[in-house]
Amino acid sequence: MQKPSGHAAKETARAVVELIATDAMDAVRHVAACLARRSHALLGLLCLPGPDGEGRLLVALADDGRIPRLLHELSALPGVREARQGEMELLDFQRVVAQGLAA
Amino acid sequence: MIQTTGARIIAESLVRHGIDVVAGIPGGANLPLFDALAETAIRIVLARHEQGAGFISQGMARVTGRPQVCLATSGPGAMNLLTAIADAKADSVPLVCITGQVSRGLIGTDAFQEVDVYGLTIPIAKHNMLARRASDLPRMMTEAFRIAASGRPGPVVVDVPRDVQAEAVTLDAWPEPARPEAQPMPSPADLARAAALLAGSERPALLCGGGAARCGAGELVAALAEALDAPVVTTLMGLGIVPHDHPRNAGMVGMHGRPAVNHALCHCDLLVAVGARFDDRATGDAKRFCPEAAVVHIDIDPAEHHKNRRAHVALAGDAARVLEALLPLVPSRPRPDWDGHRAGLRREHAFMPPGLDDPKSPYGMLVAAADILGPEAIVTTDVGQNQMRAAQVWPCRRPGSFLTSGGLGTMGFGLPSAIGAALASPGIPVACVTGDGGLLMNIQEMATLAELGLPVKILLMDNGVLGLVRQQQEFLMGGRHTASTFGARPDFPALAKAFGMACVDLEHCRDARGTLAAALTAPGPALVRLAVDPDAHVYPMVPPGAANSEMILEKRHAKA
Structure with a gap:
């Protein structure tokens, strides 16, 4: 887990972004690179590929007020079909990760 | 099969x-x-x-x-x-x-x-x-x-x-060749909101970047500027969106932009940014860029909206198509107070680069070369003082004729991109404006150029230093010129000869204009060397982090 940094005023807020990807495994690197390039504090990234490669990515990150712009950028990545701010709270995200690890 | x-x-x-x-x-x-x-x-x-x-x-x-x-x-x-x-x-x-x-x-x-x-x-x-x-x-x-x-x-x-x-x-079969995807258009409601802002503004300005130039939005930009009685200001990448002598073209904004433009934007109350991304070289201190202005931002990439500047209305789409949809919604009316204010700024902050009439000066060589090569010529630049001088005075008449490394600012860009430009436009003369630092970064492509025999004319401003670095050291580092002076200097005419290219050195010419014309009109490539004073700076200059109105000016223009 990366410690949130920068944009300190709002760094306590958290958000979970949900992505639908045509090739989930391929999208992981592009999404991670995009977050790094735009200096977003990444808290967690969960990749849930389907049998045909399509799948979901769940991205937990600090909400510093730039999420709407980030969604535009992520949804424009080739291989990402949809990007939206998830309803999920960070605790739920961690629960999904834990379930995934247990399985 | x-x-x-x-x-x-x-x-x-x-x-x-x-x-x-x-x-x-x-x-x-x-x-x-x-x-x-x-x-x-x-x-x-x-x-x-x-x-x-x-x-x-x-x-x-x-x-x-x-x-x-x-x-x-x-x-x-x-x-x-x-x-x-x-x-x-x-x-x-x-x-x-x-x-x-x-x-x-x-x-x-x-x-x-x-x-x-x-x-x-x-x-x-x-x-x-x-x-x-x-x-x-x-x-x-x-x-x-x-x-x-x-x-x-x-x-x-x-x-x-x-x-x-x-x-x-x-x-089984070849797939159909790719076609660019159609781009979505902004909603009618967003277009109406933008039009209302435009209609209500008293001091509007258009800021055009590479996105506007690329989609051929020039005529629409000029039409909108006409309707709003507004100036068209360009970024480095937007040069040529409207011809340099078009009455609406106010010139380039930013670090080495026109003083009157940098001042005028401080006073605008509405900025229509078309295919421009509010790059720091264009805006200076972003917080003090167009501080009084509402912003309508037209860009094909929605990720650019609100990135460097919050827009009041963000319109995502191809700039030409968006402008086409927006224009009929914008009432045309004169804004004489704004027009008069800008005219006053132009008088007060006149932009007069030195040596325009002297082909043995950097600006003079550029102006003479552009005149000799004609309106169809394509120019590429390297990065640094040569680039900024060319951006300031080269008469750009259309998009796609001024090729420069704007975003990354890559020294070494000029020569190989000129070769590419010449390959793509047979019969069109191509000038490569460069400095000794930039040329040496991809000098090996002179062999490629000589082999291809393309009509690329290298206009070399040879000052023996990394000029823009030296200039910044002069202004920002207390005049300490650390590692920006070349200890050994190539003999460029001999180097050109070694590569199999023609070369003229304007330093020793009595008839510099005639010599330049002979080199530029002869078939095939040529290198034109101009010796340049290493302390000849490019003005104006907005120091990094300063507002665009806080320009360093040449002493004779210090009041401006």
């Missing part, structure tokens, strides 16, 4: 996408591809360095507006290409970059000439792909061209292992 190989699929894809020239260098990992290309009518331009190949392709792409192709082998070949890829991303240039990779069984073994091209290019390319099977290549190549050209253009990297190139495969 089509019996073929991975390499032949790539070659055939290039043909089907209208590629007739590629630039690159062969090596162990892309030999099958070069072999397959030799079976087609595609012309292979053998560059002397992969970065040169990348910029040659960029020159072609910037002139044609269509994706162009460069080739490199694995390892060092791909590494050398990286700068040109990043540069294309920064300036939204459509490229398809095909790199050879070690065979699949060797990937991950630190094999000879193996690097992770896919990983290296993720942050600097629009998209990248690693071919794992020859049968994937028809789809991947089509995707590569589609992605490179669609929406905001950019470079796409296709990394192809050597054994995938050699793999035999049977295809």
Whole structure:
């Protein structure tokens, strides 16, 4: 887990972004690179590929007020079909990760 | 059924996408591809360095507006290409970059000439792909061209292992060549909101960048400016969106922009940004850029909206189409107070570069060369003082005729991109404005130029220093010129001769204009050397972090 940094005023807020990807495994690197390039504090990234490669990515990150712009950028990545701010709270995200690890 | 190989699929894809020239260098990992290309009518331009190949392709792409192709082998070949890829991303240039990779069984073994091209290019390319099977290549190549050209253009990297190139495969049919995707338009409600802001403004201004220039929105920009009685201000990448002598063209904004423009934008109450991304070189201190203005931001890339400047209305779409939809909604009316205010600023902050009438001065040589080469000429620049001087005085008449590395600011861009521009526009003269620092960064491409015999005229401003670095050291580092002066200076006329090119040195000419004209009108390439005072600075200059109105001016203009 990366410690949130920068944009300190709002760094306590958290958000979970949900992505639908045509090739989930391929999208992981592009999404991670995009977050790094735009200096977003990444808290967690969960990749849930389907049998045909399509799948979901769940991205937990600090909400510093730039999420709407980030969604535009992520949804424009080739291989990402949809990007939206998830309803999920960070605790739920961690629960999904834990379930995934247990399985 | 089509019996073929991975390499032949790539070659055939290039043909089907209208590629007739590629630039690159062969090596162990892309030999099958070069072999397959030799079976087609595609012309292979053998560059002397992969970065040169990348910029040659960029020159072609910037002139044609269509994706162009460069080739490199694995390892060092791909590494050398990286700068040109990043540069294309920064300036939204459509490229398809095909790199050879070690065979699949060797990937991950630190094999000879193996690097992770896919990983290296993720942050600097629009998209990248690693071919794992020859049968994937028809789809991947089509995707590569589609992605490179669609929406905001950019470079796409296709990394192809050597054994995938050699793999035999049977295809049912070739896929249809890629077409750029249609772009969505803003909603009528957003267009109406933008129109209302425009209609209510008293001091509007248009700021046009590379996105406006690329889509040919010039006439629409001029029409909107006419309706609003507003000036058209350009970024470095927007030069030529409207002709330099168009009455609405106010000039370039930013670090080395026109003083009157930098002042005028401080007072505008509405800014229509068209295909401009509020780059720090254009805005200076972003918080103090157009501080009183509401912003309507038109950009094909929604990710640019609100990135560097919060927009009151953000309109996503092709700038020309958005302007076409917006124009009928905007009432036309004169704004005499605003017009008068700007006229006063132009008088008070007149921009008069020194030596315009002297072909043996940097500005004078540029003006004379532009005049001799004529209105159809294309100019490429390097990066630094030569670039800023050209941006200030070269008479840009149309988009795609002033090629410069705006976003990444890559020294070494000028010469190879000029070769590409000349390849893409036969019969059109091409000038490469450069300095000794920039020229030496890709000097090896003089061999490529001499071999091709293209009408590229290198206008070299030779001052023996990294001029813009020295200038910043002068103003910002207490005059300490650390590591910005070259201890040894090449004999450029002798160097040109060694490469097999004509050369004139204006330093020793009595009739500089006549000598320049003879060099520029002769067939084939030529190098024109002008000795330049290393302490001749480019004014104005906005110090990094300052507001655009806080310009450093030449002493004789210090009041401005």
